[in-house]
Amino acid sequence: MTKESLQMLGFEIVAYAGDARSSLMKLLREVRAGNFENVEEELKSADENLKLAHNAQTQILADEAAGKEMDIGFIFIHGQDHLMTTLLLRELVQDFVELYRKTS
Numbered sequence: 317m318t319k320e321s322l323q324m325l326g327f328e329i330v331a332y333a334g335d336a337r338s339s340l341m342k343l344l345r346e347v348r349a350g351n352f353e354n355v356e357e358e359l360k361s362a363d364e365n366l367k368l369a370h371n372a373q374t375q376i377l378a379d380e381a382a383g384k385e386m387d388i389g390f391i392f393i394h395g396q397d398h399l400m401t402t403l404l405l406r407e408l409v410q411d412f413v414e415l416y417r418k419t420s
């Protein structure tokens with residue numbers, strides 16, 4: 317896989333993880349204000365984007381496991397960073413939703 321194609325996949329991961337993060341932060345603001353109407357919709361939106369980001373990541377992992385040469389650059393690493401922190405945020409937001417529901 318070329319450095320350019322890894323960069324493009326890195327940008328793809330950043331974009332999808334960024335969209336997921338935006339959905340999660342919007343959801344957190346809403347539940348903090350006592351609005352639980354869009355919880356499932358926002359979680360679903362975040363999960364769809366996380367799945368797309370994960371699919372791009374999986375493509376790279378499969379190629380590397382198959383022995384293909386990888387010329388990893390900073391953009392791809394940046395994408396991985398976005399994905400991992402957003403996956404953690406997803407878990408934390410789910411816990412916050414439950415906590416806010418209990419205190420409402």
